[in-house]
Amino acid sequence: xxxxxxxxxxxxxxxxxxxxxIRNAERVTRTWFDANVPELNATLTPDDFIxxxxxxxxxxxxxxxxxxxxxxxxxxxxxMAVGRSxxxxxxxxxxxxxxxxxxxxxxxxxxxxxxxxxxxxxRHRLGALTNGNADVTRLGLDRFFSFAFCAADVGAAKPAPQxxxxxxNHTGVAASQMIHIGDNPVDDIQGAAExxxxxxxxxxxxxxYPAGPVANSVVQQLAAIPRAIQTIEAAR
Numbered sequence: 001x002x003x004x005x006x007x008x009x010x011x012x013x014x015x016x017x018x019x020x021x022i023r024n025a026e027r028v029t030r031t032w033f034d035a036n037v038p039e040l041n042a043t044l045t046p047d048d049f050i051x052x053x054x055x056x057x058x059x060x061x062x063x064x065x066x067x068x069x070x071x072x073x074x075x076x077x078x079x080m081a082v083g084r085s086x087x088x089x090x091x092x093x094x095x096x097x098x099x100x101x102x103x104x105x106x107x108x109x110x111x112x113x114x115x116x117x118x119x120x121x122x123r124h125r126l127g128a129l130t131n132g133n134a135d136v137t138r139l140g141l142d143r144f145f146s147f148a149f150c151a152a153d154v155g156a157a158k159p160a161p162q163x164x165x166x167x168x169n170h171t172g173v174a175a176s177q178m179i180h181i182g183d184n185p186v187d188d189i190q191g192a193a194e195x196x197x198x199x200x201x202x203x204x205x206x207x208x209y210p211a212g213p214v215a216n217s218v219v220q221q222l223a224a225i226p227r228a229i230q231t232i233e234a235a236r
Contacts, residue, residue: 003233004124004198006167006171007126007178007181007229008126008164008167008181009126009127009128009145009180010130010187011132013183014181014182014202015117016107016110016113017108017110021103033096043081043082048081049078056077057070065155067132071097071100072097075092076092076093107134116225117144119226120229125147126145126146127147127167127170128147128149129148129149129150129163131158133152147170149170150163161195164192176196176236179198183202188201189201189213190213193215199215200215200216200217200218200232203218204220204222216232
């Protein structure tokens with residue numbers, strides 16, 4: 001069998017804790033709204049935001065996989081809901097989202113993440129495949145990743161096959177020459193396995209493995225990934 005040429009990584013909750021990142025970004029953005037649109041948080045409840053998001057998805061199903069445009073549209077509709085004009089709402093939404101996105105990229109990497117990427121980049125072609133809106137260039141990770149695709153790029157989120165096929169088409173390798181690494185047993189492991197791509201499940205929390213395709217390897221620390229790749233390669 002051919003050697004592994006391409007290694008792709010999920011980003012959120014594989015290389016950093018995205019829940020902490022989003023909570024902080026939302027906190028900073030709420031503070032910004034308190035200063036710039038004070039009536040918004042004083043008027044709208046969390047349930048109001050949920051309902052606005054539902055309305056957006058119904059009206060604009062094309063946004064469901066584009067988290068950036070979806071959140072910016074949510075901001076705009078929330079601002080209009082408290083009485084601001086459409087033009088002002090879109091201006092303020094753009095400013096708020098720029099702040100949110102800046103905070104969204106302030107990540108704290110899991111132990112060993114950057115060292116593993118540096119090691120693997122010397123042996124394989126690395127790519128990022130994410131359902132989120134983290135930008136590898138903005139994060140400075142383009143020194144490791146030679147390509148990246150997100151759900152918005154391909155119009156579908158993992159576990160749908162489009163994003164994995166995009167990686168295969170971009171690199172020109174066969175599925176047997178690629179490994180995908182991620183934390184989600186469905187989005188990452190099942191999605192890649194259904195195309196014949198080998199997988200490594202990043203299980204940092206010692207979770208029980210759910211039903212579904214079994215990963216080729218399971219690691220409980222990122223530092224174990226290079227050895228796991230070598231083991232998968234040697235078994236072929």
